[in-house]
Amino acid sequence: MPGSRFEVVARDGDARAGRLATPHGVVETPAFMAVATYGAVRGVTPDELRALGAQMLLANTYHLHERPGEDVVARLGGLHGFTGWNGPWLTDSGGYQAFSLGERVSLDEDGVTFASAVDGTRRRLTPEGAVAIQEALGADVAVALDHCVASAPGPGAGGDLRPAWRDAMERSLRWAERCLKVRRRADQALFGILQGGADPGLRRESARATAGLGFDGYAHGGLGLGEAGAARSELLAITHAELPPGAPRYLMGLGRPEDLLAAVERGVDLFDCVVPTRNGRHGVLFTRAGKLSLRNARFREDPEPPDPGCDCPACSRFGLAYLRHLFVCGDLLGPRLASLHNLRFYYRLLAEARAAIAAGRFGAFRDEALAAAARGR
Amino acid sequence: MPGSRFEVVARDGDARAGRLATPHGVVETPAFMAVATYGAVRGVTPDELRALGAQMLLANTYHLHERPGEDVVARLGGLHGFTGWNGPWLTDSGGYQAFSLGERVSLDEDGVTFASAVDGTRRRLTPEGAVAIQEALGADVAVALDHCVASAPGPGAGGDLRPAWRDAMERSLRWAERCLKVRRRADQALFGILQGGADPGLRRESARATAGLGFDGYAHGGLGLGEAGAARSELLAITHAELPPGAPRYLMGLGRPEDLLAAVERGVDLFDCVVPTRNGRHGVLFTRAGKLSLRNARFREDPEPPDPGCDCPACSRFGLAYLRHLFVCGDLLGPRLASLHNLRFYYRLLAEARAAIAAGRFGAFRDEALAAAARGR
Numbered sequence: 001m002p003g004s005r006f007e008v009v010a011r012d013g014d015a016r017a018g019r020l021a022t023p024h025g026v027v028e029t030p031a032f033m034a035v036a037t038y039g040a041v042r043g044v045t046p047d048e049l050r051a052l053g054a055q056m057l058l059a060n061t062y063h064l065h066e067r068p069g070e071d072v073v074a075r076l077g078g079l080h081g082f083t084g085w086n087g088p089w090l091t092d093s094g095g096y097q098a099f100s101l102g103e104r105v106s107l108d109e110d111g112v113t114f115a116s117a118v119d120g121t122r123r124r125l126t127p128e129g130a131v132a133i134q135e136a137l138g139a140d141v142a143v144a145l146d147h148c149v150a151s152a153p154g155p156g157a158g159g160d161l162r163p164a165w166r167d168a169m170e171r172s173l174r175w176a177e178r179c180l181k182v183r184r185r186a187d188q189a190l191f192g193i194l195q196g197g198a199d200p201g202l203r204r205e206s207a208r209a210t211a212g213l214g215f216d217g218y219a220h221g222g223l224g225l226g227e228a229g230a231a232r233s234e235l236l237a238i239t240h241a242e243l244p245p246g247a248p249r250y251l252m253g254l255g256r257p258e259d260l261l262a263a264v265e266r267g268v269d270l271f272d273c274v275v276p277t278r279n280g281r282h283g284v285l286f287t288r289a290g291k292l293s294l295r296n297a298r299f300r301e302d303p304e305p306p307d308p309g310c311d312c313p314a315c316s317r318f319g320l321a322y323l324r325h326l327f328v329c330g331d332l333l334g335p336r337l338a339s340l341h342n343l344r345f346y347y348r349l350l351a352e353a354r355a356a357i358a359a360g361r362f363g364a365f366r367d368e369a370l371a372a373a374a375r376g377r
Numbered sequence: 378m379p380g381s382r383f384e385v386v387a388r389d390g391d392a393r394a395g396r397l398a399t400p401h402g403v404v405e406t407p408a409f410m411a412v413a414t415y416g417a418v419r420g421v422t423p424d425e426l427r428a429l430g431a432q433m434l435l436a437n438t439y440h441l442h443e444r445p446g447e448d449v450v451a452r453l454g455g456l457h458g459f460t461g462w463n464g465p466w467l468t469d470s471g472g473y474q475a476f477s478l479g480e481r482v483s484l485d486e487d488g489v490t491f492a493s494a495v496d497g498t499r500r501r502l503t504p505e506g507a508v509a510i511q512e513a514l515g516a517d518v519a520v521a522l523d524h525c526v527a528s529a530p531g532p533g534a535g536g537d538l539r540p541a542w543r544d545a546m547e548r549s550l551r552w553a554e555r556c557l558k559v560r561r562r563a564d565q566a567l568f569g570i571l572q573g574g575a576d577p578g579l580r581r582e583s584a585r586a587t588a589g590l591g592f593d594g595y596a597h598g599g600l601g602l603g604e605a606g607a608a609r610s611e612l613l614a615i616t617h618a619e620l621p622p623g624a625p626r627y628l629m630g631l632g633r634p635e636d637l638l639a640a641v642e643r644g645v646d647l648f649d650c651v652v653p654t655r656n657g658r659h660g661v662l663f664t665r666a667g668k669l670s671l672r673n674a675r676f677r678e679d680p681e682p683p684d685p686g687c688d689c690p691a692c693s694r695f696g697l698a699y700l701r702h703l704f705v706c707g708d709l710l711g712p713r714l715a716s717l718h719n720l721r722f723y724y725r726l727l728a729e730a731r732a733a734i735a736a737g738r739f740g741a742f743r744d745e746a747l748a749a750a751a752r753g754r
Contacts, residue, residue: 038702043420043709045690068677068702076680076698084694300445303453313422317461321453325415325445332420332709 001216003187004140006248006269012362014237014267017354020248022088022140023187024080025055029248029269030353032260032346033058033090034277038067039083042277043336044343046085052312052340053347056140057085058272061133062094062125066118070136078138090272091139093130095146095172095193095221096253107147109171127178135185143219144179146172146193152226165197169206172221176213189216191250194239198227203235207242217248220268224254229262236266257286257349257373261366264353276346280339283327287345290373294338299324312344313337378593380564381517383625383646389739391614391644394731397625399465399517400564401457402432406625406646407730409637409723410435410467411654415444416460419654420713421720423462429689429717430724433517434462435649438510439471439502443495447513455515467649468516470507472549472570472598473630476525484524486548504555512562520596520627521556523549523570529603542574546583549598553590566593568627571616575604580612584619594625597645601631606639613643634663634726634750638743641730653723657716660704664722667750671715676701689721690714 003023010017018029034041034049036057041049049057059079064070076082079089098105098112106113111126127145134142147168153161172195183190192215196202210218220239223232240249250270251263260271276286283294287307294306299320306323307315314323314337326334349369356365380400387394395406411418411426414437418426426434436456441447453459456466475482475489483490488503504522511519524545530538549572560567569592573579587595597616600609613628620626627647628640637648653663660671664684671683676697683700684692691700691714703711726746733742 038706038708039699040703040706040708040710043713045694045710045714047690047694063706067706068698072678072698075678076696081680082699082702084699301449301452303458313424317422317424319453321445321449322416322459322461325459326417329415329417329440329444331415331417332713333417333422336420336709336713337422 001189002185004189004216006217006246008246010358012357012360013265014240015264015353015357015362016267016269017357018248018269020088020269022056022189024086024088024140027055027088028354030260030264030350031055031270032350033270033272034343035272035274036083036085037063039064039073039079041343042281042339043332044339046083048313048340049085049343050087052344053351054087054343056088056090058090058092059137059139060094060097061091061130061137062097062114064091064137065094065125065133066116066123070133074136074138080138088141089137089139090141090270091134091137091143092252093134093143093145093193094125095148098125099148099150109174111145127175128182131179131182131190135183135188139188141189141191141217143191144176144193144215146175146195146221148195148222149197150225151198151222161197162199162202165195165199165202168197168222169195169202173206173209173213176210176215180213180215191215191217191219193219193221193252195222197222198231198235200235200238203239204242207239211243215247217250218243219250219252221252223251224259229259233262233266236263236268240267257346258370260346260349261353261369264350265362265366271350276342277339280342281335283334283338285338285345286342288372289375294320294324294327294334296324306341307345310341310344310348312341314341378566379562381566381593383594383623385623387735389734389737390642391617392641392730392734392739393644393646394734395625395646397465397646399433399566401463401465401517404432404465405731407637407641407727408432408647409727410647410649411720412437412649412651413460413462414440416441416450416456418720419658419716420709421716423460425690425717426462426720427464429721430728431464431720433465433467435467435469436514436516437471437474438468438507438514439474439491441468441514442471442502442510443493443500447510451513451515457515465518466514466516467518467647468511468514468520469629470511470520470522470570471502472523472525475502476527486551488522504552505559508556508559508567512560512565516565518566518568518594520568521553521570521592523552523572523598525572525599526574527602528575528599538574539576539579542572542576542579545574545599546572546579550583550586550590553587553592557590557592568592568594568596568625570596570598570629572599574599575608575612577612577615580616581619584616588620592624594627595620596627596629598629600628601636606636610639610643613640613645617644634723635747637723637726638730638746641727642739642743648727653719654716657719658712660711660715662715662722663719665749666752671697671701671704671711673701683718684722687718687721689718691718
């Protein structure tokens with residue numbers, strides 16, 4: 001793997017603990033990547049991320065291409081120099097934006113055309129362009145451009161999605177080949193992306209063919225977009241059987257703590273999601289005893305920390321009453337402290353999962369974590 | 378002075394360096410207090426404030442009375458326990474809100490009636506009530522309720538303001554007496570507030586009479602609301618001649634760095650203002666080389682720190698290009714880092730003023746600081 005090396009250091013059933021050594025440091029897996037869309041995890045500094053347990057961050061290729069542009073980032077020392085986070089970076093490819101931006105996007109065999117969210121101008125993203133942008137950004141791990149479609153019908157829609165899934169899966173394969181052909185950097189790993197919607201056969205075919213192209217790692221694309229949790233676990237298991245066991249596996253864009261634990265059980269190594277920071281901004285905290293909303297009136301005079309035993313900057317210094325007060329008054333410190341707590345919760349959850357795998361007791365750990373969260377406070 | 382003790386430790390002309398020892402720590406003066414309206418300096422933690430050089434914070438009595446209520450704050454350990462800032466606190470009295478909230482306020486001899494900004498209900502603030510609320514909040518320094526009016530006519534207004542200034546000044550004196558009569562806490566200093574608009578005679582009369590009542594310190598109210606800088610300096614000098622030289626002097630609500638230096642020259646010891654944090658939120662930084670706007674396109678690829686030689690979390694870790702990018706993309710990290718920088722700039726400016734006074738070279742220091750800022754970058 002150019003620049004990086006991955007090894008599985010422990011297994012417990014299908015769950016595994018690994019070590020991804022990149023040019024900018026080691027990532028102990030399973031690991032969670034906070035989302036730094038424009039090169040910043042909203043409101044949080046690199047020093048704070050490091051203290052919370054962050055190992056690797058994710059940035060969005062499409063957004064950085066628009067602002068400030070990959071040429072500017074490259075001249076300022078790449079993502080590492082530009083942002084001050086000099087640990088490992090992974091960049092997505094823009095495929096998910098092509099899906100999520102919906103009507104502002106058109107797609108053909110050659111690539112994707114966006115109407116810029118910034119100035120409305122036409123922007124073109126091809127497999128070759130996605131690789132070139134990510135090489136300019138200087139990520140430690142880049143991801144091939146894929147054609148992403150939903151894994152379940154949207155509200156009001158219906159019919160058989162399999163033709164669309166097959167079409168997107170096959171196009172993603174052709175784009176994957178084009179990405180591999182133009183890659184240049186010897187210090188940047190490149191991950192392929194699996195598609196195939198919620199169809200086990202298509203997913204298996206995607207995994208087998210993508211693995212046949214020889215990527216450095218494999219990302220699950222198009223999941224968490226409608227399919228049930230049990231179906232997703234099954235799809236992960238089916239596709240993992242087709243992938244080289246020594247390559248890292250990355251579940252893109254998911255999700256809640258229970259989603260992460262279920263995927264770790266099936267052998268996923270890497271995660272990213274906006275769930276901890278987005279929930280934090282809205283005053284929703286993940287704790288050992290389940291989720292809580294800081295706006296709840298019952299916390300009005302509660303001096304206890306949100307999650308006793310948590311060592312984050314919110315729990316170690318502030319009580320529920322004050323944190324609630326910050327949200328009621330609209331002070332920026334509230335969303336900030338809540339985001340810091342949730343990030344710490346995620347980093348700690350995966351560090352504990354890692355330790356449990358190494359100790360051969362991942363199943364028990366998962367059951368305890370889920371039971372504590374279900375009991376609530 | 379109940380709970381606290383003030384001493385002047387050095388003089389340079391009228392400028393002075395002092396030491397205000399409070400029940401929660403010492404404040405070396407001249408000192409700047411960041412504004413924590415609802416008990417938080419927007420988005421900044423107590424640990425960060427301490428690292429930046431904060432000594433004492435200001436909270437707003439009227440706002441905390443509305444949310445969460447002084448009874449709640451008292452039960453949670455007062456301002457110190459509730460907010461986690463366990464250094465010295467000063468609370469204002471609500472008089473400025475009675476002025477600034479304009480049409481939602483009516484005033485009579487007994488006190489002020491507000492329409493609550495939160496729920497529209499009628500809230501009454503009297504001199505006795507203002508003292509009781511501040512005692513419940515547990516500030517180290519409280520201030521008497523005053524009747525504040527503008528020191529210059531508003532746009533479109535005109536006529537002789539002196540009758541209104543006299544009226545407000547005399548009412549402030551009567552309210553000051555009522556405040557002194559009901560104070561109870563032996564650990565809370567109480568400052569009187571001078572009024573009198575921009576009229577030297579009224580200001581002198583206010584200072585003499587307020588000093589005659591015997592407060593622990595004296596605040597200049599109603600300045601920075603229209604009068605010219607030179608006129609303000611003159612008013613400060615005239616009133617200081619009437620105040621006991623060993624009592625601390627506090628200029629409320631001002632201002633720009635040049636305003637602070639001019640007031641220090643006249644012997645002011647304490648300041649508060651939203652200027653550094655409000656400017657920071659809008660991307661305007663105070664630097665050794667004057668003000669700059671982070672949104673300026675000329676910083677697009679500038680890797681230099683905003684203020685070379687500054688040791689704040691923004692300047693020590695990030696370049697102008699990245700800080701600009703954060704504002705362009707609307708990331709919360711931008712306003713946060715800019716606020717941290719500006720606070721550090723203010724704390725450092727006053728620490729350097731203090732050192733210059735002790736060294737007998739305040740005039741030279743002030744001239745150098747103003748000249749560097751005027752040269753720009």
